[in-house]
Amino acid sequence: MTLTIIKKIGMLIKERKTQNQDKNEKPEDAYVQRDKIFIKVYRGNSLRNDFSHRYDVFEIPVSRSTTVLDALMYTKEYVDSSLCIRYSCRMASCGSCGMKINGIPRLACYTKVSELKGSTITCDPLSNFSHIRDLVTDFTQFFKHHKDMKPYIQNGNANLDPSNLLEYIQQPSDLEKYLQFTYCIKCGLCYSACPTVAMDTKFPGPQALAQAYRYTADTRDSTPTKDRLDIVDNKHGIWRCHFAGSCSKVCPKGVDPSLGIQLLRTQLLSFSKHQKKTAILKDIK
Ligand code: SF4
Numbered sequence: 416m417t418l419t420i421i422k423k424i425g426m427l428i429k430e431r432k433t434q435n436q437d438k439n440e441k442p443e444d445a446y447v448q449r450d451k452i453f454i455k456v457y458r459g460n461s462l463r464n465d466f467s468h469r470y471d472v473f474e475i476p477v478s479r480s481t482t483v484l485d486a487l488m489y490t491k492e493y494v495d496s497s498l499c500i501r502y503s504c505r506m507a508s509c510g511s512c513g514m515k516i517n518g519i520p521r522l523a524c525y526t527k528v529s530e531l532k533g534s535t536i537t538c539d540p541l542s543n544f545s546h547i548r549d550l551v552t553d554f555t556q557f558f559k560h561h562k563d564m565k566p567y568i569q570n571g572n573a574n575l576d577p578s579n580l581l582e583y584i585q586q587p588s589d590l591e592k593y594l595q596f597t598y599c600i601k602c603g604l605c606y607s608a609c610p611t612v613a614m615d616t617k618f619p620g621p622q623a624l625a626q627a628y629r630y631t632a633d634t635r636d637s638t639p640t641k642d643r644l645d646i647v648d649n650k651h652g653i654w655r656c657h658f659a660g661s662c663s664k665v666c667p668k669g670v671d672p673s674l675g676i677q678l679l680r681t682q683l684l685s686f687s688k689h690q691k692k693t694a695i696l697k698d699i700k
Pocket residue numbers: 598599600601602603604605606621622625665666667668669670671672
């Protein structure tokens with residue numbers, strides 16, 4: 416039953432994404448071959464309490480496989496070494512190179528310049544994060560929301576005896592309920608795209624809420640469901656989501672945080688109903 420609901424909501428969201436596809440961007444298979452591009456980069460240093468900023472434009476040689484991160488690294492190496500960027504894996508795994516590219520939150524290492532329209536590419540720091548310097552933002556608040564969800568399996572019956580360790584048996588159908596949410600790399604793109612986070616910094620955001628669902632759905636976790644749901648069931652919590660769907664649209668790993676939020680809401684609603692029934696029965700007694 417739950418799997419059918421997951422699949423139905425997933426299909427509805429996919430349909431919606433296709434309808435809303437940004438008409439200003441070329442489809443992914445339409446490459447633009449260029450020898451050079453102009454990269455327009457946000458410059459500013461909020462650490463010095465100087466909140467003024469400017470844009471610098473750099474001319475960079477590119478090939479078909481050049482990514483935006485390659486272009487920024489070229490800039491830093493050969494044009495302006497003071498440019499501040501953050502990256503690590505260069506293969507869409509670590510989640511550190513998130514930025515707004517032509518206004519849309521993306522991973523710089525996962526975005527080829529040949530996929531973008533126009534000869535000038537604009538890079539801005541992610542929205543909804545405190546700014547540090549140039550394209551680098553502060554993830555403290557984002558990670559706090561993630562930690563608030565207790566993003567780990569808690570099992571009081573776990574056998575910790577190293578000489579007698581046992582595996583936890585889980586059916587493939589149990590795994591399917593939450594598998595896609597394990598692919599999250601905590602890049603913060605969904606958080607940056609979320610209009611509710613922009614209005615309320617206490618709102619956990621799509622990433623944290625999707626992880627809250629991921630652990631309530633995991634059959635290896637023995638935490639009472641109510642304890643996990645209580646974390647998100649408050650005035651700054653899950654009910655503030657207006658289902659804009661922008662989080663799912665920008666996720667580079669195919670995670671669908673808005674689906675996670677809907678499934679968590681379904682759990683909360685069925686849980687409340689059950690609680691109500693129990694209360695009424697108690698009253699009758
Ligand atoms: S859900 Fe997607 S966009 Fe959001 S933090 Fe995880 S990987 Fe990034």
